[in-house]
Amino acid sequence: MANLKITLCEGRVAAADLFNSDPYVAVTVAETRVQSPIEEDTTxxxxxWEYVFENITPDHRVRFHVYDSDTPDPDDDLGYFQTTVARFLNGKEGAKQTIHVGDSTLVVVGTWV
Known part of the structure; x- marks a missing residue:
């Protein structure tokens, strides 16, 4: 097992609140779920932003789930992307890669550390 660093570099998300969104991304690897900061009024x-997931194997699942924060209402689900760590990193470790999540696009980096 090793540690996996995921970096959310940038992205474009669908407007969920008329012209903008208050997006954040929940990243889950294996059983650990973390959340990026909420960016207000933007697409x-x-x-x-980065997080290091500990004790990960290539067979673990990685999931990027995009939400629009709607306090105090329930957050809007803008879509998700899920695959194994091995497929996510396949030939792209340490390089920026673009993933499509519903109508949104994220630029992310995954690196074994």
């Missing part, structure tokens, strides 16, 4: 994101 164009510059996160540069």
């Amino acid at each position: 164009s994101l510059q996160w540069n």
